[in-house]
Amino acid sequence: xxxxxLTRIGLVIPTFFGITFLxxxxxxxxxxxxxxxxxxxxxxxxxxxxxxxxxMGLDQPLWKQFFDYIAQVLHGDLGVSVxxxxxxxxxxxxxxxxxxxxxxxxILFAVILGLPFGILAALKRGSWVDHTVMGVSLSxxxxxxxxxxxxxxLLFSVTLGWTPVSGRISAMYYIEPTTGFLLIDSLxxxxxxxxxxxxxxxxxxxxxxxxxxxLAVIARMTRSAMLEVLGEDYIRxxxxxxxxxxxxxxxxxxxxxxxxxxxxxxxxxxxLMGGAILTETIFSWPGIGKWLVESINxxxxxxxxxxxxxxxxxxxxxxxxxxxxxGTLNPRIRHGR
Amino acid sequence: xxxxxxGSALALALMxxxxxxxxxxxxxCSEGSPENFNPQVNTTGTSxxxxxxxxxxxxxxxxxxxxxxxxxxxxWDVSEDGLSYTFxxxxxxxxxxxxxxxxxxxxxxxxxxxxxxxxxxxxxxFHGVSGGAxxxxxxxxxxxxxxxxxxxxxxxxxxTLKSPEAPFxxxxxxxxxxxxxxxxxxxxxxxGKPELLDQEPIGTGPFTFVNYQKxxxxxxxxxxxxxxxxxxxxxxxxxxxxxxxxxYAKLKAGxxxxxxxxxxxxxxxxxxxxxxxxxxxxxxxxxxxxxxTQKKPFDDVRVRQALSMAIDKKAIVDAVYQGAGTPAKNxxxxxxxxxxxxxxxxxxxxxxxxxxxxxxxxxDGFSTDLWAMPVQRPYNPNAQRVAELMQSDLAKVGVKAxxxxxxxxxxxxxxxxxxxxxxxLGWTGDNGDPDNFLYVLLSCNSxxxxxxxxxxxxxKDFTDLLEKAKKISNQDERAKLYxxxxxxxxxxxPWFPIAHSVVYMPMLKGVTGYKVSPLGSHDFYGVDIAE
Numbered sequence: 001x002x003x004x005x006l007t008r009i010g011l012v013i014p015t016f017f018g019i020t021f022l023x024x025x026x027x028x029x030x031x032x033x034x035x036x037x038x039x040x041x042x043x044x045x046x047x048x049x050x051x052x053x054x055x056m057g058l059d060q061p062l063w064k065q066f067f068d069y070i071a072q073v074l075h076g077d078l079g080v081s082v083x084x085x086x087x088x089x090x091x092x093x094x095x096x097x098x099x100x101x102x103x104x105x106x107i108l109f110a111v112i113l114g115l116p117f118g119i120l121a122a123l124k125r126g127s128w129v130d131h132t133v134m135g136v137s138l139s140x141x142x143x144x145x146x147x148x149x150x151x152x153x154l155l156f157s158v159t160l161g162w163t164p165v166s167g168r169i170s171a172m173y174y175i176e177p178t179t180g181f182l183l184i185d186s187l188x189x190x191x192x193x194x195x196x197x198x199x200x201x202x203x204x205x206x207x208x209x210x211x212x213x214x215l216a217v218i219a220r221m222t223r224s225a226m227l228e229v230l231g232e233d234y235i236r237x238x239x240x241x242x243x244x245x246x247x248x249x250x251x252x253x254x255x256x257x258x259x260x261x262x263x264x265x266x267x268x269x270x271x272l273m274g275g276a277i278l279t280e281t282i283f284s285w286p287g288i289g290k291w292l293v294e295s296i297n298x299x300x301x302x303x304x305x306x307x308x309x310x311x312x313x314x315x316x317x318x319x320x321x322x323x324x325x326x327g328t329l330n331p332r333i334r335h336g337r
Numbered sequence: 338x339x340x341x342x343x344g345s346a347l348a349l350a351l352m353x354x355x356x357x358x359x360x361x362x363x364x365x366c367s368e369g370s371p372e373n374f375n376p377q378v379n380t381t382g383t384s385x386x387x388x389x390x391x392x393x394x395x396x397x398x399x400x401x402x403x404x405x406x407x408x409x410x411x412x413w414d415v416s417e418d419g420l421s422y423t424f425x426x427x428x429x430x431x432x433x434x435x436x437x438x439x440x441x442x443x444x445x446x447x448x449x450x451x452x453x454x455x456x457x458x459x460x461x462x463f464h465g466v467s468g469g470a471x472x473x474x475x476x477x478x479x480x481x482x483x484x485x486x487x488x489x490x491x492x493x494x495x496x497t498l499k500s501p502e503a504p505f506x507x508x509x510x511x512x513x514x515x516x517x518x519x520x521x522x523x524x525x526x527x528x529g530k531p532e533l534l535d536q537e538p539i540g541t542g543p544f545t546f547v548n549y550q551k552x553x554x555x556x557x558x559x560x561x562x563x564x565x566x567x568x569x570x571x572x573x574x575x576x577x578x579x580x581x582x583x584x585y586a587k588l589k590a591g592x593x594x595x596x597x598x599x600x601x602x603x604x605x606x607x608x609x610x611x612x613x614x615x616x617x618x619x620x621x622x623x624x625x626x627x628x629x630t631q632k633k634p635f636d637d638v639r640v641r642q643a644l645s646m647a648i649d650k651k652a653i654v655d656a657v658y659q660g661a662g663t664p665a666k667n668x669x670x671x672x673x674x675x676x677x678x679x680x681x682x683x684x685x686x687x688x689x690x691x692x693x694x695x696x697x698x699x700x701d702g703f704s705t706d707l708w709a710m711p712v713q714r715p716y717n718p719n720a721q722r723v724a725e726l727m728q729s730d731l732a733k734v735g736v737k738a739x740x741x742x743x744x745x746x747x748x749x750x751x752x753x754x755x756x757x758x759x760x761x762l763g764w765t766g767d768n769g770d771p772d773n774f775l776y777v778l779l780s781c782n783s784x785x786x787x788x789x790x791x792x793x794x795x796x797k798d799f800t801d802l803l804e805k806a807k808k809i810s811n812q813d814e815r816a817k818l819y820x821x822x823x824x825x826x827x828x829x830x831p832w833f834p835i836a837h838s839v840v841y842m843p844m845l846k847g848v849t850g851y852k853v854s855p856l857g858s859h860d861f862y863g864v865d866i867a868e
Contacts (some may be wrong), residue, residue: 031744038380038627039746041477041714041764043789045754045866052470083372085467095552150582158586165587168553171364172572177550284578286552 003051008323012316016309020073020260023308024066027301033058034299048143056082078309079302083295088306092288096310097180098168099280103272104335105203106211114215118222118261119254125227133219140216144276149209149282156205163204166284170198206283210275215267221264225257230302231255266322270315341617360571361866366584367575367594371551373728374530375535376512377456378467386859387513390544390557390573391433392515395424395449395494401852403621403673403769409444409541410494413769415810419501420484423450426492431562432518433545435537438827440520444541446488451519453486462526467535473513477767497581501808503815507768512699513860514543543568543862551568552577558620568631569850586614588843594866595844596853597859598644600663601718605723607710607843616842619663621670623717623774626707626727627792632758641830643693644759645683646726647734654836657722661841665834667823668774672855674812675771675819680827684758691734702832708760710741716838722837723761752791761835769856771819776803778825782854794831 035044035052044052053059057068072079078088080304095147157165169175169181178189181202186195228252229235239250279288284290288307295303338817357842371387372379379385397408407413408422426449432440455463456471457480457752474480482505484497498505508514520538525531536544543565544557555575559568563564572821578584581600585607587593599607599615607615627642628635654664666682669675675687709724710717717723724740731738738759752760766773779805799822806818810839826832842853847867 025462032746036746041749041788041789043749046787047476050477082468085373091551101574153583153586158589161590165592166575166578166583166592167587167592170384171362171576171592173553175550176548263429282583283581284552284576284580286550286577290552290579303609313530 005324012320014309015316016312019312020070020305020309021066023305026071027296027299030299032299034301037297037299039067042233049145080308081295081303082300083298083303084263088303089310091291091303092310095181095286095288095291097177099182099273099276099289101183101201102206102210102279102287103269103276103284105207106267106272106275107214109207109211110209110214110268113262114218115222118219119226119249121219121223122212122226122230123249130223134223136212137216137219140212142218143212145209145213145278146282148212149205149279151284152205152209155195164198164202166200166203166282168200168253168286169195173198183314188329206279206285209282210272210279211270213275214265217264217268218261219272221261222257225260226253229253229257243330259326264307266318266325269318273311310322322329357618361569362572362574363570363595363861363866364574364576365861366587366596367555367859368577368581368584369454369548369599370570370577371482371555371580373467373535374516374546374549375467375517377452377471378469378535380457380472380859384826387549387555388515388538388856389512389860390542390545392517392840392861393401393430393544394510394516395512396510398510398769398854398856400863401854403507403766403855405507407768408510409449410514411858413506415506418430418461419498419808419810421495421497421502421591422506422626423489424494424496425833426494427564428492430541430564431481432521432541433539435539435546437537438521439522440518440537440539442520444516445491446494447519448516448736448775449494450451450486450488451522452482452515452517452839455517456513457483463522463534464529465584466531471513473511473767477508477511477513492615496518503807504768504770505774506810507770513562513624544573550756553752555635563730563862565862570861573861588845591845594848595842597842597862599841599843601659604660604841607841613843613845614778614848616844616851616853617839618855619671619837620715620840620857621672621766621769621795621855622716623665623668623837624662624714624835625665625668625722626759626761626835627757627833628806628833629666629755629758629760629791629793631755631793631832634697634699635758637697638829639693639697641697642683643690643697643734644731644736645692645830646686647690647736648833649685650682650833650835651685653723653726656726657717657719658836658838661665661718662836662838665836666827668779668826668832668834669771669823669835670766670774670855671771671818673771673774675816677820677823679820680823685759687733694736695733699735702737703866704737704739705758706741706746708736708741708743710745710748712745717761717766717835718838720761725815753787755786755791755793757791760791763835764789765857766850772803773808775819775822775826776807779831792831794829796829796831799825799829802843 016047016294021173030099035049035122039248080087081091117133153165171196175185175190175195179187181201186199235248238248276287277293280287280289281293292304293305295307368385371384374388376385393410395410396405399406409427409430412421426446430444432444434440451656455461456474469702482498482502484499487495489495518539522534525533543563545555545560546556549555554577557573558848559571561567578587578592584596585599585603588596607613619793632635650664650863654662666680680854707724707728708752710720721780728738728740752762754776764774764778777789779790779794781800783790784795802818803820806815840853847856848867850863
């Protein structure tokens, strides 16, 4: 097990280095630096431009900027946002709970609906149930998030008036962030009785929109994993032993079918982070997705590099945990090689 | 179950009985997060809008106009030579207080000195705080203009200039010339947190800052001690909503009462919506096509005039601006004083254009480049499309135009270096003074390589008129000079002015007292909402 963990950790280091390099170089390949983007039609005197570039260290050769940045990161310093002059880590930590809260809600939504539908489709293979679930999940998987979000807003918020359009809570309430998770803050740290209800109502649509792709993926994966397992000899044996259909499906089949499904759920973390950028933009959700897009537009190098690095760490961490969990669920992986 | 319903009904009734009058809250669906709350150091309209409720200036623009009127300075005198300005400050103006700060004194001359010295003097302890780039202060040439700022007494400040500059007074109404509290700054410095000056603002404006959650909302409440009287609304909330379609949906659902920057595609539906009032006004901007007058064939005025007649301006404005633009005939927008409305624009007349080209020695036309910005700008929603329409019009008089574009920063740099033959660009005004358009964009001084005058047009008579107007402080006299200058501009045709974009401001029917600012700012003092 130790050897397994060490190999995994060994793989993480070059990944980090690669991600830092990519985020560093990609944003610099986009023409225009933070100063030029800010200047607009007004223009800037060459002397002042040179001075500002010098202050930001942009006049240094690229390789030197990169190694300076690496050294800084290794000291645990992600730098200061060019735009707001606040520490990148502080900004990230302020905004991240909103993204995390939404992502957890979305993945719960996807798992709670995706698993049963996948199982159902597998059991009723070839029936209309199977075709419906597979058809709908294919549409869900291919749905452009931006269009899907606006469509739901127009139907449920504007036409029917059931859900709020955008934001995290009604403008009537103000919740001082304690944990940053509004569901918790509004329930335990607020005197406003309606605040919690408001938070829930504001979460419904973004959760559905962000959860749609993972839902489709989980449903499809569950179905195919179940089908594979249901064809195995030990299921036939279980049935032959005269076990109840319930035991056969949920104890013998599902447990084994879950292994690939868990991996897929873990992989959805990456999808969620990507989807969060669009979902947060549509629903004016104050998370890191919107912050990153803004950082690209303003060429806020430190914010973008730091943000990408932190998100990447998170995805790597989750994948690492999935690997470990996978090893626990299926000893063959651990001892293989 | 029944008990709970009854219980909550009772609680509601109690709550209603306790609060005498429901507080009036205006929710504004703003378009983005501010960088901070100090307009000295930030540069975007979004940030200016977020700071403006909190602060006052020495002078201000009268709401809905570009006229400069008193704010914290009740009156001011300008010396004969136009060099010194004496400001008589308002007495009894109270500073806001917050959870962490209680002011011990009212607004005085010290606050004015502190506010300007922070931007001006590199040895000011606050100079380097929050990045220390005072873009607007520098761009408006303040360091070149200012000779001294002196406190005469607690309520009198004298500013001396190095040379007479009439537009200077309008600079003081711009957002960057904000007045901050010296006492608050010193207390933060002592506490070792100078950066809070720019994040938890204390001002003398109509609203006090309550709190800000990045990308979510900014909250203000009415300042009961505001010198011009408490605002009609009690609370002001900026609900940060970056997507225009979502802002419109929020407005329709009643989650906000007023929004800026509607998507052009939504305008038609908005104008028809009985629940909405849509205010509109031409913006303080101009989009234009500049002819490089130092390059052949555009050094010949006949060629410039011919091309001005060869392009169908109305068709471009209709097709590209889709109602959000009005054709331009002058370099100045019509909302600015000094606009010469008697100028008659070149008529669209391809036959006459062809004849004029023949006179100039180009009976078969010629080949040229035609530059188009790669990005959407406030004064031009789609420069590429404009260029395509121009290209087809020009082809009809034998001019073969090749459309070129570069990355936006590169585009400006190359255009300002004069590498083009014809290039589109535009301008948004800063201080509502005609000088801020004409001198910046068309004077000989800015025709130098790297200057803003991308027509590289240097007309001595035109520039002389502008120089003269800078030295006079009487606005009517200045207006006459600018009107003459526009006549020269029209005859010499260094630009083909395209359009001024129109600013739309949709709001719910119950909102009253809103004034669309020609300067593009969004102000909420004086706004009321029906119960």
